[in-house]
Amino acid sequence: MSVYIDIGYSQLNKKGEELCGDTIEVLRTADSLIIVLSDGLGSGVKANILSRITAKTAATMLKMGGQIDDVIETMIETLPVCKVRNLAYSTFSILQIFDDGRAYLVEFDSPPAYWGYGNTLLYLKREERQVGDKVIREAHFELKEGHWLVLVSDGVLHAGIGGVWNLGWGEEQIGNYIRTNAPGEYNPTSWAEKITAICNKFYCGEPGDDASVVIVRLRKVRKLTALIGPPRNRDEDALVVRNLMGSEGVKVVCGGTTSQLVGRVLQRDVHVCMDMLSDLVPPTGEIRGIDLVTEGAVTLYYTLQYLKDDPEKLENTNDGASRFTKALLRADEVSFIVGLAINPVVHDPDFPVAFALKHQTVRDIAETLERMGKKVTVEYH
Numbered sequence: 001m002s003v004y005i006d007i008g009y010s011q012l013n014k015k016g017e018e019l020c021g022d023t024i025e026v027l028r029t030a031d032s033l034i035i036v037l038s039d040g041l042g043s044g045v046k047a048n049i050l051s052r053i054t055a056k057t058a059a060t061m062l063k064m065g066g067q068i069d070d071v072i073e074t075m076i077e078t079l080p081v082c083k084v085r086n087l088a089y090s091t092f093s094i095l096q097i098f099d100d101g102r103a104y105l106v107e108f109d110s111p112p113a114y115w116g117y118g119n120t121l122l123y124l125k126r127e128e129r130q131v132g133d134k135v136i137r138e139a140h141f142e143l144k145e146g147h148w149l150v151l152v153s154d155g156v157l158h159a160g161i162g163g164v165w166n167l168g169w170g171e172e173q174i175g176n177y178i179r180t181n182a183p184g185e186y187n188p189t190s191w192a193e194k195i196t197a198i199c200n201k202f203y204c205g206e207p208g209d210d211a212s213v214v215i216v217r218l219r220k221v222r223k224l225t226a227l228i229g230p231p232r233n234r235d236e237d238a239l240v241v242r243n244l245m246g247s248e249g250v251k252v253v254c255g256g257t258t259s260q261l262v263g264r265v266l267q268r269d270v271h272v273c274m275d276m277l278s279d280l281v282p283p284t285g286e287i288r289g290i291d292l293v294t295e296g297a298v299t300l301y302y303t304l305q306y307l308k309d310d311p312e313k314l315e316n317t318n319d320g321a322s323r324f325t326k327a328l329l330r331a332d333e334v335s336f337i338v339g340l341a342i343n344p345v346v347h348d349p350d351f352p353v354a355f356a357l358k359h360q361t362v363r364d365i366a367e368t369l370e371r372m373g374k375k376v377t378v379e380y381h
Helices: 044-063 068-078 171-181 188-202 234-245 256-266 297-308 320-330 358-371
Strands: 003-012 022-028 032-040 090-098 102-108 114-117 120-122 127-131 134-142 147-152 211-220 223-228 250-254 292-294 333-338 375-380
Touching: 003 022, 003 188, 022 044, 022 211, 032 044, 032 211, 044 068, 044 090, 068 090, 068 102, 068 127, 090 147, 114 171, 120 171, 147 188, 171 188, 188 211, 223 234, 223 256, 223 320, 234 250, 234 256, 234 333, 250 256, 250 320, 292 320, 297 320, 297 358, 333 358, 358 375
Parallel strands: 223 250, 223 333, 250 292, 333 375
Antiparallel strands: 003 211, 022 032, 032 090, 090 102, 102 134, 114 120, 114 147, 127 134, 147 211
């Protein structure tokens, strides 16, 4: 599937509880992504333990190749039932999205998920099936770019009960709110946080139940390609520029010599931007057709430091390293084209060692991005 699955979630704890009674589990198998939302009966430590056992057991069985029927049967047979309320001690929703776009949703005593495209709620056909003495709801459907799906726990459904809403927020009102916010530029996490913020408002700041929201949205893969340093063999100058310009998504050039190389091959002017000056990071540049042009070694060093720090600190900064960092964080797939030509400046005894180790810095940046779940390739010339 040539789209990216964006996932975000947000949770509210019941008033007075340190632990949330809902658990969200996300993991990948060889050919799919699995998301489990489990709601433990009640609240606090006991609910948290029950929901964690449920979510982790279901996710682990599926990851180990277990069939969905076996997972559901195991979960339903092992979960105790509250004798007073005749309810399972833990309910769950499982969403499995395969790499070819096929999706499977199963719901056991949980609120129905919302499926949509753009600002439109779509009808998700479910079929009821009995497993043992329990009834589950299942749906098989296709997901494509632009589709989204929202899972919620009971605490969202019941928000405001006896107060703002006599019977709680309710399925229809929640669906309308989700639909009207869907077209916005929110990432899934921000979108989920908006929903739980409204829940908290309906609860008058004192949630009467744990509330969880999980949002999945499919969008086009964001790609970034960065050319860093000239090739060792000058005969490859045109090749690396051609590879850069032929790539999809954001295009970045790092290094003064590299910028001149790109300008020469493309026969385009290279301009230095003096409007955004920094005490630490050298100024950026401009080349027509390139999204970001920066200095090399120093900018890369600070980019690595920024990646390891809190990304929110970059919100109001606009130097070359912070712009490169924000572009890398936004990308899903990153390709580095690294030239191995020797830069004479690194032999200057006054040039800091940390800045001179440019190729190691690139490898460290790549490893940091991979730990964040991004797909990274490094190509040397």
